[in-house]
Amino acid sequence: MPKRVILLIIDSLMYPALEKAVSEGVAPAFQFFMEKGAVYPNVVTAFPTMSVTVDSSLLTGTYADIHRVPGLVWFHDEEKRLINYGSHVRELWKLGLLRALDDVVYRLNNEHLSQSIATIHEELAAKGKESASINALLYRGNTDHPLRLPALLTLFKPFRGRRKTTGARLFTYGSFARLGPSNQNGHFWQKYGFNNRFSAQELVHLIRADRLPPFTIVYFPDMDKIVHKHGPMDTKGIAQTDKQLQAILHCYPSWEEALYDKCWIIMGDNGQAPIRADRKKALIDLRQLLRSYKIMALKRGVKEDDEIVLAVNERMAFIYTLNLHRVSLAKLAETLRHDRRIDVIAWLEKDAAHVISGVRSGKLTFRPNGAQTDEYEQRWDVQGDLGVLDLTASGGRISYGDYPDALARLYSSLTSHRGTFLIVSAAPGFEFIGEGSPTHVGGASHGALHRHDSLVPMIVARTDSAPKHLRVIDLKEWMLSLLEGETMQEIRESDG
Numbered sequence: 001m002p003k004r005v006i007l008l009i010i011d012s013l014m015y016p017a018l019e020k021a022v023s024e025g026v027a028p029a030f031q032f033f034m035e036k037g038a039v040y041p042n043v044v045t046a047f048p049t050m051s052v053t054v055d056s057s058l059l060t061g062t063y064a065d066i067h068r069v070p071g072l073v074w075f076h077d078e079e080k081r082l083i084n085y086g087s088h089v090r091e092l093w094k095l096g097l098l099r100a101l102d103d104v105v106y107r108l109n110n111e112h113l114s115q116s117i118a119t120i121h122e123e124l125a126a127k128g129k130e131s132a133s134i135n136a137l138l139y140r141g142n143t144d145h146p147l148r149l150p151a152l153l154t155l156f157k158p159f160r161g162r163r164k165t166t167g168a169r170l171f172t173y174g175s176f177a178r179l180g181p182s183n184q185n186g187h188f189w190q191k192y193g194f195n196n197r198f199s200a201q202e203l204v205h206l207i208r209a210d211r212l213p214p215f216t217i218v219y220f221p222d223m224d225k226i227v228h229k230h231g232p233m234d235t236k237g238i239a240q241t242d243k244q245l246q247a248i249l250h251c252y253p254s255w256e257e258a259l260y261d262k263c264w265i266i267m268g269d270n271g272q273a274p275i276r277a278d279r280k281k282a283l284i285d286l287r288q289l290l291r292s293y294k295i296m297a298l299k300r301g302v303k304e305d306d307e308i309v310l311a312v313n314e315r316m317a318f319i320y321t322l323n324l325h326r327v328s329l330a331k332l333a334e335t336l337r338h339d340r341r342i343d344v345i346a347w348l349e350k351d352a353a354h355v356i357s358g359v360r361s362g363k364l365t366f367r368p369n370g371a372q373t374d375e376y377e378q379r380w381d382v383q384g385d386l387g388v389l390d391l392t393a394s395g396g397r398i399s400y401g402d403y404p405d406a407l408a409r410l411y412s413s414l415t416s417h418r419g420t421f422l423i424v425s426a427a428p429g430f431e432f433i434g435e436g437s438p439t440h441v442g443g444a445s446h447g448a449l450h451r452h453d454s455l456v457p458m459i460v461a462r463t464d465s466a467p468k469h470l471r472v473i474d475l476k477e478w479m480l481s482l483l484e485g486e487t488m489q490e491i492r493e494s495d496g
């Protein structure tokens with residue numbers, strides 16, 4: 001039984017590139033962990049395949065129908081405004097930068113992430129166990145921490161009441177809250193400390209100060225941007241991240257000793273699909289496809305005659321109708337189906353999900369709790385053309401193809417928040433754009449339901465135990481079971 005679990009999340013880490021980097025000899029630390037542990041190349045992540053939703057799933061062991069963080073960008077029905085945790089500075093500016101900062105820095109954890117489900121930090125705290133969260137965007141725990149906001153920000157209204165936040169016992173959130181004494185790598189020109197070096201520096205501080213709690217989660221953000229730019233097979237980001245892993249391993253007299261009574265879990269949070277180099281083809285402009293409707297402008301917010309709202313999450317989008325009588329979901333879906341770059345179009349009618357595709361013919365409807373069972377022991381009632389979601393069925397058992405855990409992931413997203421909306425997901429090679437969306441022509445992008453975006457590698461060193469299923473939502477329970485029975489007190493005593 002390990003006494004401590006250390007979870008390192010590396011944004012956009014993918015198995016094929018990791019394998020390549022190791023074979024080229026540019027990733028010795030990754031190689032060390034892989035040789036000492038078990039390697040699972042294909043763990044299914046949450047949908048949409050965006051970091052905030054994935055991390056919410058990881059922390060709570062649920063999909064978005066329970067944790068209520070629907071995506072990086074989504075429309076808040078009660079407040080009638082687009083929530084955007086920060087896909088691009090340009091877009092944040094249009095929405096009012098301060099409000100967006102308030103959403104990501106404060107409300108994401110303290111308001112949006114559902115209070116009805118406990119995070120792993122909260123469950124551990126309830127058992128008297130400490131945990132640490134370093135640079136994870138989702139961090140909710142039981143301990144109040146002051147937020148060190150840049151002086152200028154504190155002058156603005158939304159932040160006046162935002163002097164503290166509730167996080168894990170040991171808590172780093174860029175330069176807004178940190179553990180170590182040094183702000184090196186934590187300045188505003190270094191993204192306020194949301195970078196790999198600062199993450200590693202804070203973990204090294206915990207190890208050196210002998211303050212490593214039973215559970216630690218460390219988030220390494222830098223690779224996302226590198227993969228977006230250079231594509232899924234790029235190994236430069238892996239080589240750079242490996243340097244940070246080496247710095248962590250070097251805290252111990254030998255790398256072997258880093259493994260002593262500890263379980264290291266190293267994983268990605270989402271995959272990325274390649275995006276074609278031809279801008280005209282690569283970018284699915286939803287404003288163009290839906291030009292016969294009145295679309296909400298970002299800066300103005302919802303106006304009387306607006307008909308639809310776009311919430312673009314790179315290769316996935318929520319499309320909301322503001323007036324069902326004027327714009328029905330079925331009609332919108334029919335319009336979008338003519339675009340062969342959109343491979344999944346889904347919406348809810350009563351409790352049934354309807355799915356069509358611009359690539360595959362036919363129509364599929366499904367609802368939970370039917371007579372068919374899938375690979376994950378979930379029950380469904382599935383009707384129509386299984387091929388729409390690349391499902392196969394034999395003897396009442398459903399298996400998945402190009403869209404891992406598609407039924408649960410789609411259904412959870414369709415029920416993740418209030419509002420009347422469609423979900424669209426792009427085929428590999430393409431991404432959606434709306435007003436001010438970031439683009440990654442000739443690079444890579446994510447958000448979609450497709451396996452390219454949805455499968456992440458996980459290295460576990462070392463324990464023989466494995467999660468019940470290889471999905472991000474199955475990790476919380478497993479990690480808690482790894483730490484069963486140990487308390488901080490016991491650790492201190494056994495450490496002598």
Ligand SMILES: [Zn+2]
Binds near residue numbers: 224225228446
């Ligand atoms: Zn990204």
